[in-house]
Amino acid sequence: MPVPDQDSLVSVLQHKIGTVGNILPGQLGKATIQIESALNRKVIQILLENDDGACIIALTGLDLGEKIGLMYHIRTKGLVVTVKTEVSKEDPKIATITDIIPGANFHEREAADLLGVVFEGHPNLSRLVLPEDWPKDLYPLRKDAKLEGVSSKLADSQCNTQPEVKMQQSQTDSRLVNIIVGPQHPALLEPEKFSLKVDGETVMDVEPRIGYVHRGVEKAAEQRTYLQDVYLIERICGICNSCHALTFVGAVEKILKTEVPDRARYIRTIILELNRLHSHLLVLGHAGLEIGYETLFQYMWRDREPIMDLTELLTGNRVISSSMTIGGVRRDLKEEDVPKIKTQLAILRKKMDFYQNLYRNERSLKMRTQNVGILSKDDAIKLCVVGPVARASGVLTDVRKDEPYAAYGEIPFKIITRTEGDTFARLIVRLDEIDESINIIEYTLDNMPSGPYRVRVPRIVVAGEAVNRVEAPRGELFHYVKSNGTAYPERVKVRTPTFANIPAFLKTAIGGSIADVPANFVSLDPCFSCTDR
């Protein structure tokens, strides 16, 4: 996708928006549009009409003291445009945009949960990430929220109550049976709950309940220094940890205007691609398990182990690599490690031929995945899905190309897309991306610049704000960081790829067979520790 230059996008916006909003080019993505809260629907509509593939990335809310600031981060032509507005704290009301862009549904629910903003006209503003029995007027992301002791007090009462979940018979139609999956369930590695309404074998409705892994990372990040935050934020997710660390670090570097050394950018690229390799192998194996093909799971995970070893070799840890730091990376790449990495990648590449053949030709695998959970291109755009899920539906989106970071601007690679949009396509996209990742790492190793691998940065970050995006294994990962000129950030917002992709599961599961739910679900590669934060 050709990257449109900043001026043309800004001038188009200026022409379309006119005097309605105040356009500030170059801030928070390509431009920030400052508007009155009453105009939010109109301006967002204009932005969405500007591009067929436009969608909402995130909705950041922050406490400004007297007011609550809301920022709609919109992706248009592959670039971020932020719509900024404010509502009063006493009466934080704003019109919903869920009817214009259905993908905004969860974003609005989250802001309602954590900041108490009321989105008028929203179909269902119920709890999303906080527990059901959380105090009603306590909004954790407000600066004046008194959170001490709330957790332990509520937990005591909780442990003594009886389980609230019962088999419910639908009142409207007695044929519908409610099946509750989770929070502890053999098919789920993570504690989440899904209520599936089924009529015979057909799924009629899905109601997710997330928040079981909500650890309050965004609030905690405000109470730690920037350097401590790097370690906190990479522990949002144990799988794509380096991506989280880099997105945060990159945002801070944007505020500080730090020039990262070339060698650091290349080493970062290697670590990110190793992250992608192990994540993709993990989900492709897990998909085997979910469709009842356990041998595939065992094989894939066996071949994933060498990637973990490479991560350990490079960074010192198998899983949480802790390698990113503000201004570079924490460890240099040793010359003697390069052949070791290349050997392992060559072995993996050879094994991928076997998996390619297996995935494309194995009958039982195709029967379980082809034409299951089809997500059309239009739906993919409307629901604002990201990453391999969007690419499998034919949406050409990849942050590595749209807005290159680390060394991706200098590395040749292909974006893998497919058009079917079914479970099979979602898995094949990942399979092909493994090959691309191996190519990227090999290119990076061959073209590794010399020089320093980090620069020193001040501990106190100048006031400012920045957004940053990274293409994590599951799709576009988005961070917003606001600094108030101290050693502690004012606000950190994280929008993870799975948060954007859950609506796709809700859409594709309905109408399908209940037996297809696990395969469909796992093909989104859901990660709830990311989603809940």
Next chain:
Amino acid sequence: MKSLTMWARLKSPWVLHFNSGACNGCDIEVVALLTPRYDVERFGIKLEPSPRHADVLLTTGVVTRQCAERLKRIYDQMPEPKFVVAIGACACSGGVFKGNYTVLGGVDKVVPVNAYIPGCPPKPEAIIDGVVKLLSSLESSKPEAKTSASA
């Protein structure tokens, strides 16, 4: 009869994995235990989906408010004698998330813990070592007596 059940328990403990709000780091390491490189099934350790059949509860994560009640329920559903292993820094003490508003900070806040395996995440070898130490502590003690060994 008692010695027979003890023998079976030691030679083939069935484990249940519960994520009480972990980052997936420890969880993928627990799952990695089952895969060819580590292959804990050679020790007779079997991952069991139902709490009713499990001997050992492998818990990861900080124990979020929403999960606490579930963790307690799963523990209550397990038959006696039962053992709990806390895997990872979060499950041991809360780790980096300690003090956050939805975090209880440690499995031992909700259910009694028999073995702690620290690390972020602990390597699969460390998890195997922890479970083996727990089992060997049972072997040396009298059958049916509950131990509180720390790995």
